[in-house]
Amino acid sequence: MxxxxxxxxxxxxxxxxxxxxxxxxxxxxxxxxxxxxxxxxxxxxxxxxxxxxxxxxxxxxxxxxxxxxxxxxxxxxxxxxxxxxxxxxxxxxxxxxxxxxxxxxxxxxxxxxxxxxxxxxxxxxxxxxxxxxxxxxxxxxxxxxxxxxxxxxxxxxxxxxxxxxxxxxxxxxVDTKRFNVDNTIDKQKIKAQLGLPSDSFVLFYAANFIYRKNHQFIIESLSDIKRQIPNLKVLFAGSGVLLPAMQKLVAELNLSDTVHFLGFRKDINELLSITNISISASRQEGLGLALAEAMINNVPVVATVDRGHKELITSGVNGFLFAQGNQQEFKQSVLKLYHDPALAKTFANRSAEHIKKFxxxxxxxxxxxxxxxxxxxxxxxxxx
CATH class of the missing domain: 3.40.50.2000 (Glycogen Phosphorylase B;)
Structure with a gap:
């Protein structure tokens, strides 16, 4: 039958x-x-x-x-x-x-x-x-x-x-209909809505607060980075079981003015428009959709060495990859892009081209x- x-x-x-x-x-x-x-x-x-x-x-x-x-x-x-x-x-x-x-x-x-x-x-x-x-x-x-x-x-x-x-x-x-670049977005308006100064240098991590995403690594790296980037702001978009623990850690490290917990968001496109670097500390990814979305939006990326991230990023060519748990490599990658806007732009342009295959x-x-x-x-x- x-x-x-x-x-x-x-x-x-x-x-x-x-x-x-x-x-x-x-x-x-x-x-x-x-x-x-x-x-x-x-x-x-x-x-x-x-x-x-x-x-x-x-x-x-x-x-x-x-x-x-x-x-x-x-x-x-x-x-x-x-x-x-x-x-x-x-x-x-x-x-x-x-x-x-x-x-x-x-x-x-x-x-x-x-x-x-x-x-x-x-x-x-x-x-x-x-x-x-x-x-x-x-x-x-x-x-x-x-x-x-x-x-x-x-x-x-x-x-x-x-x-x-x-x-x-x-x-x-990657659904390009959801994440196409919108050049009409008023970036300063979005920053104002989030309570960010207009000159903020923004790191963005879109990930639920679970062990695999390793937010703790990012938070523990921020004090050193902030000393060299006084206008640093870090946006975390996501929810999850570890959110309260990460909020507590941010308070203990006196980073409450630097780190903003945005919760679950449907306006990732708008958040990426004000982002200087998209970051990921994930312990493992099948591919890394959040980074892919950033690449579509011409945002340079810094992420862990991981099988999924390696599909998207060739370190030093269209972004930076840092070894799992290596805070020094992470900090250096962020600071290099902060001090070299031309390199950041080059990475973003190359990523926007590479991501098309996905x-x-x-x-x-x-x-x-x-x-x-x-x-x-x-x-x-x-x-x-």
Whole structure:
């Protein structure tokens, strides 16, 4: 019996889908597919393009019995859904999905997994390799396709794992419609609204306050930088469990006048318009969407050496990369761009050109090819 044109998307939360996947849903809808999603509702539970949404308890930790509940419900959804394709994202939901879909695969359902950055990577703690690597390698045998968004992950998956096929796409895609440069923005007005002096030298970090993003490193580096950049201001856009601790650290270091906590923001474009340097201290990234957005907006970048950041930045060519935990390298990078505006402009221009390969149009085109390998879609069904 031929399966209906129905796809199940599995990910950690509805917010994840809203932020990263709407263009892909539009493409699949244009192919004529009905889309279901299984996520934990952490936002408003409304995802454009999704016809039916299931709310499952996908917690951020492995140490909870709620994952057994999530697995049981997910298996029921998969067994009853008669899906042509199941596309899973993020490690915990993807692990549960591939185990729950064993029966469905025997009946012809294809299972695809997009790795948005494996938790094991060059330089990762041994515990990450000991836990996540064997799990991902084992689960790969229940996966028809693994899609990676950086070359380091692709090399590992294609060389060591047992998935049917492995693919590389240039990131999940930067939506140029959301982050195009707007030269009409009144920069001084935005600074005034944020309570910043007109001559502020602004560092901007867009990241949720979680361990991986390592805000503490940035904060602990600021006192030395401020001594050489008196008009320094640092903007943190994001929320998260570590926000109170970082606010306390800023107060303890007498940096409250320098650091501004902006919370979750939807006006990243405007904030980037007043930014002198976009920074990241992330311990690991699949690609680094925040930096990509800065590059589109002609903002020079300074970030940690990381597999995702290395996709975007060639240090000394279109930005600076500093070693994980190396405050001296971070400080020197910031100060060099502060003292050399011409170099900052050169980096920004080169980044704006390099980032084009990561535009959403390119990622969509690659995913279109991949989907067509596993779906009964002819080129006559090409979306408009």
């Amino acid at each position: 031929e399966k209906p044109k129905r796809i199940l998307i599995v990910a950690t939360s509805d917010i994840h889908l809203q932020v990263f996947h709407l263009p892909y849903f539009a493409m699949l809808k244009a192919m004529g597919y009905e889309l279901h999603a299984a996520v934990e509702v952490r936002g408003n539970g409304q995802v454009e393009g999704i016809d039916q949404l299931f709310n499952l308890p996908f917690k951020r930790t492995l140490f909870t019995t709620k994952l057994f509940t999530a697995y049981g419900k997910l298996k029921q959804i998969i067994d009853a859904g008669n899906y042509q394709l199941i596309h899973c994202h993020t490690p915990i939901p993807a692990a549960l999905t591939r185990l729950a879909a064993k029966k469905a695969r025997k009946l012809g359902t294809k299972v695809m997994y997009t790795a948005h950055g494996f938790h094991f990577y060059k330089g990762a703690p041994f515990g990450y390799w000991a836990t996540y690597y064997p799990a991902e390698r084992y689960l790969s045998r229940f996966t028809d396709a693994i899609v990676t968004i950086n070359k380091e992950d692709f090399d590992i998956a294609s060389g060591k794992f047992k998935a049917g096929q492995t693919f590389y796409i240039p990131g999940i895609g 535009f959403i149009e390119n990622s969509l085109a690659e995913m279109d090819k991949i989907y067509r390998k596993f779906l009964s879609v002819s080129k006559d069904d090409q979306p408009n």
